Amino acid sequence: MAITAQQVKELRDLTDCGIMDCKKALTECDGDIEKAKAWLREKGMAKAEKKSARIAAEGAVVAKIADDKKSGVLVEINIETDFAANTDKFKAFAETIATHILTKKPADIEELMAQNLYNDDSKTIEIYQKETIADIGENTSIRRFVIYEVEGNGAVASYIHMGGKVGVFVEVTTDDDSVITKPEFADFAKNIGMQVASMRPNWVSEEEVPQEELDKEVEIIKNKALEEGKPEKIVMERIVPGQIKNFYKLNCLVDQEFFRDDDLTISQYIDQSIKAIGANVSVVRFTRFGLGEGIEKKVDDFAEEVRKQAGL
Secondary structure, three states, X not given: OOOOHHHHHHHHHHHXXXXXXXXXXXXXXXXXXXXXXXXXXXXXXXOHHHHOOOOOOEEEEEXXXXXXXXXXXXXXXXXXXXXXXXXXXXXXXXXXXXXXXXHHOOOOHHHHHHOEEOOEXXXXXXXXXXXXXXXXXXXXXXXXXXXXXOOOOEEEEEEEEOOOOEEEEEEEEEOOHHHXXXXXXXXXXXXXXXXXXXXXXXXXXXXXXXXXXXXXXXXXXXXXXXXXXXOHHHHHHHHHHHHHHHHHHHHEHHHOEEOOEEEEEHHHHHHHHHHHHOOOEEEEEEEEEEOOOOOOOOOOOHHHHHHHHOOO
């Protein structure tokens, strides 16, 4: 049957989809508006087009770890409102995406979006995301992820804070793989994750600090001290080394004070944990995702909105 412009307009007003998508849907459904709406939802198009431009800074950081603890994924998935982030539909989407990444191990977001869903070859992740946007009614995006795979002895561990507001991944190695199932090992890994979440180190140890970062810090310390009138000899021999030590304490995990006991550094806590676990352990790397960090959030001025509506 012939599809009229009025039918296309009606469907477009109901779904926010493009004109050609609406026309195709009506053609596939013999002009039936309700069936065409369902067809667009199935294809992940309904209401997704306009909503995809909205800022999505809420959501959750989700962790998924393999049963053997040898691999895992940490992923940040964003949505527009905290309310929507707490719905079962969003949580199911986040869980599916994390499982897919752990199963398929894409190299980056671009590759991820092009992959067929791990448990449904009929759709790509991109289509699945569009369907979710249409279903929930808010822009939803997969922002970033990291995959850890342990080579040799050791395990991946995670710590998720405040229901996904902060997520941390940690890789811990050991000389005895049997200890990764011990509660003492789990407690150690969790405490390291909590340390990273709360104290935000940038590197594991001093050796990992890039030379350019160190040079930049030295220059800042030196210039500030010289501007204050300190003698250059004292600046270079005493002030710079002392301030760099403080820089390490702030930025290097093993040099930080343990958040549970400020009489201990993390290095000392690791030594204590080795005795409790019964095997050598060390932190190889970590990743910390803070939900929405770096995303410019829209802040509504309620008073200004009232004034506009009142014509003031």
